[in-house]
Amino acid sequence: MLELDAVEVLAGERRILGPVSFGLPAGGLVAIVGPNGAGKSTLLKVLAGETPPMGGEVRFQGEDMAAFSASRLARRRAVLSQSLEVAFPFTVFEVVSLGFDGAPRALTAGQKAARIEAMLERVDLAGFGSRNVQTLSGGERQRAHLARVLCQIGEAVDEEGPKLLLLDEPVSSLDIRHQVDTLRMARDFAREGGLVVVVLHDLNLAASFADRMILMRNGRIAEDCDPAALLNGQTVDEVFAIAMTRIDRGPGRPPVVMPHAV
Amino acid sequence: MLRGAANGDRAAAERMTLAVLAGLLLLVAVVAIGVGPSGLSPDRVVALLAAGPGTDRFPVSESIIVWQIRLPRVLMGAIIGAALAVAGATLQGLFRNPLADPGLVGVSPGAALAAVAVIVLGNGILAPLVQPLGIFALPIAAFVGALLSTFLLYTIATRGGRTSVATLLLAGIALGAFSGAITGFFLFLSDDDQLRDITFWTLGGLGGTTWLKLFACGPIMLAAVLASPVLARGLNALTLGESEAFHLGLEVQRMKTLAIVLVAGAVGASVAAAGIIGFVGIIVPHLLRLAVGADHRFLLPGSALLGAALLVLADALARTVAAPAELPIGIITAAIGAPFFLWLLLRRRGLLGV
Numbered sequence: 001m002l003e004l005d006a007v008e009v010l011a012g013e014r015r016i017l018g019p020v021s022f023g024l025p026a027g028g029l030v031a032i033v034g035p036n037g038a039g040k041s042t043l044l045k046v047l048a049g050e051t052p053p054m055g056g057e058v059r060f061q062g063e064d065m066a067a068f069s070a071s072r073l074a075r076r077r078a079v080l081s082q083s084l085e086v087a088f089p090f091t092v093f094e095v096v097s098l099g100f101d102g103a104p105r106a107l108t109a110g111q112k113a114a115r116i117e118a119m120l121e122r123v124d125l126a127g128f129g130s131r132n133v134q135t136l137s138g139g140e141r142q143r144a145h146l147a148r149v150l151c152q153i154g155e156a157v158d159e160e161g162p163k164l165l166l167l168d169e170p171v172s173s174l175d176i177r178h179q180v181d182t183l184r185m186a187r188d189f190a191r192e193g194g195l196v197v198v199v200l201h202d203l204n205l206a207a208s209f210a211d212r213m214i215l216m217r218n219g220r221i222a223e224d225c226d227p228a229a230l231l232n233g234q235t236v237d238e239v240f241a242i243a244m245t246r247i248d249r250g251p252g253r254p255p256v257v258m259p260h261a262v
Numbered sequence: 263m264l265r266g267a268a269n270g271d272r273a274a275a276e277r278m279t280l281a282v283l284a285g286l287l288l289l290v291a292v293v294a295i296g297v298g299p300s301g302l303s304p305d306r307v308v309a310l311l312a313a314g315p316g317t318d319r320f321p322v323s324e325s326i327i328v329w330q331i332r333l334p335r336v337l338m339g340a341i342i343g344a345a346l347a348v349a350g351a352t353l354q355g356l357f358r359n360p361l362a363d364p365g366l367v368g369v370s371p372g373a374a375l376a377a378v379a380v381i382v383l384g385n386g387i388l389a390p391l392v393q394p395l396g397i398f399a400l401p402i403a404a405f406v407g408a409l410l411s412t413f414l415l416y417t418i419a420t421r422g423g424r425t426s427v428a429t430l431l432l433a434g435i436a437l438g439a440f441s442g443a444i445t446g447f448f449l450f451l452s453d454d455d456q457l458r459d460i461t462f463w464t465l466g467g468l469g470g471t472t473w474l475k476l477f478a479c480g481p482i483m484l485a486a487v488l489a490s491p492v493l494a495r496g497l498n499a500l501t502l503g504e505s506e507a508f509h510l511g512l513e514v515q516r517m518k519t520l521a522i523v524l525v526a527g528a529v530g531a532s533v534a535a536a537g538i539i540g541f542v543g544i545i546v547p548h549l550l551r552l553a554v555g556a557d558h559r560f561l562l563p564g565s566a567l568l569g570a571a572l573l574v575l576a577d578a579l580a581r582t583v584a585a586p587a588e589l590p591i592g593i594i595t596a597a598i599g600a601p602f603f604l605w606l607l608l609r610r611r612g613l614l615g616v
């Protein structure tokens with residue numbers, strides 16, 4: 001569904017991504033992990049069609065990504081960015097409704113309102129609709145934006161095919177239960193046939209939900225395999241430059257990793 | 263908690279506010295047409311308007327006062343107020359900052375500079391350009407001046423798709439000062455007649471508005487105001503940032519260009535018509551955001567209506583406070599606007615706790 005061929009991104013003289021090549025089929029949840037500055041967000045921006053690669057090619061559903069207009073892309077993929085700020089005092093309801101505004105669908109105002117309220121309930125923000133989004137706590141705000149993104153993307157698959165959900169550190173401000181809730185929603189989307197690419201820092205959380213993990217280092221792919229293989233291998237220790245202790249959880253399941261206590 | 267329906271959907275309250283504002287504008291306009299030396303009661307104004315120009319059912323003097331003097335002036339005030347408030351709301355959305363104002367960020371001084379250049383050089387070096395344009399030379403020059411300033415400002419303050427607010431305000435001040443310096447230089451070059459015209463530009467005023475002037479400057483502003491709702495969804499998405507606006511399906515660069523042209527048109531034509539009138543663009547959208555909502559589908563038309571009503575009111579004050587003399591309207595809006603702006607800054611400071 002999504003193919004990258006020798007994709008490169010430069011910032012000035014410096015190469016911050018690539019060359020990377022891989023293909024992602026629909027119906028999976030792919031976790032991207034790696035140290036700060038490894039190029040995870042940059043990669044996600046390329047997948048979103050936001051940063052055009054300066055070398056190589058990105059193909060989305062068999063077509064060159066560059067051929068998609070912004071509005072056509074908005075109907076096929078949604079993005080939750082790493083950092084978000086709302087410039088004006090919008091209500092939570094209004095922010096979530098922006099998900100419907102960008103790519104207009106044939107919905108009445110009443111249908112939209114019903115969906116927005118249902119979505120707020122899904123992200124555990126029932127009753128937050130009339131709050132000023134600028135006064136929410138960090139985690140509440142992150143969930144409000146998740147609701148917006150889920151409203152934009154809608155069903156995981158429609159008559160034109162599967163859709164793409166890109167999440168850049170969606171749980172960075174969330175408490176442990178809401179972390180699990182959020183990744184469950186992402187996994188549901190993948191189970192229904194969509195493709196989810198999610199950047200995460202918590203290796204164990206990533207391993208419990210992902211079908212496949214991509215470990216990045218200095219803009220390149222260091223490892224691209226299933227979670228158990230990744231966490232059992234030594235590349236993680238090398239890439240993060242810290243020795244890990246592994247707690248085995250039985251055959252077929254990825255181990256729990258934790259850095260050596262000092 | 264923001265006011266509105268319990269679920270946070272403020273659309274109904276916003277529609278209601280628009281209706282109320284439209285009513286308010288009509289009321290203020292009728293009262294303002296009646297105000298001045300030889301005042302007329304509102305019902306007399308309505309009757310005179312209903313009778314049409316050149317009627318013989320009323321004294322000719324009254325008909326002329328309403329149709330030839332006050333009506334074009336009030337219409338001009340309304341259009342300028344609407345254009346400035348919409349330009350303010352649009353700039354604020356574009357820069358993602360509630361403090362952006364065409365006057366503060368150097369757009370109006372740029373337009374004024376171009377207008378003054380036309381006044382002073384219109385019979386000299388610029389004659390080949392200015393003469394064929396006739397009465398349209400001033401609005402077009404002011405439009406081009408505003409367009410250049412807006413574009414320059416945007417380029418200076420934006421880097422890597424992000425607009426720095428500090429740079430924006432500082433660059434705006436610098437740009438305004440620079441435009442002011444060159445305007446001062448033209449002042450130095452000008453003769454007595456030109457000097458009087460220039461003083462008028464820099465203070466701002468609606469005195470001497472004629473139908474002709476209204477037809478020369480009004481259409482550009484009206485077009486900008488009427489076109490502004492096209493930007494509403496884009497400005498809403500831009501509230502989250504440029505990346506998010508793109509993710510939501512917006513052709514960001516196209517809409518930014520459209521917004522810049524719209525602001526330049528609205529501000530340029532308003533400066534050509536009445537000189538620099540400050541603070542309307544900052545007060546009006548801010549009040550509406552504070553009291554009703556920030557959704558641009560409401561904010562743009564709401565700003566147009568409230569801006570129109572406020573400027574018509576300010577002009578009525580300008581005509582009466584020092585009667586029989588007239589104050590330049592720019593003095594009134596600055597006298598009300600500047601303290602309001604300070605209050606806004608203090609309130610923000612309080613909120614940030616610094």
Ligand SMILES: Nc1ncnc2c1ncn2[C@@H]1O[C@H](COP(=O)(O)OP(=O)(O)OP(=O)(O)O)[C@@H](O)[C@H]1O
Binds near residue numbers: 016034036040042422
């Ligand atoms: N516009 C830019 N100009 C210069 N350098 C950039 C630019 N954007 C990103 N970089 C650099 O590219 C590298 C990769 O950045 P990226 O945001 O992709 O990292 P990341 O893996 O998401 O890190 P984090 O875990 O901190 O979010 C970093 O070193 C960053 O400083």
Ligand SMILES: [Mg+2]
Binds near residue numbers: 040041082168
């Ligand atoms: Mg990142």
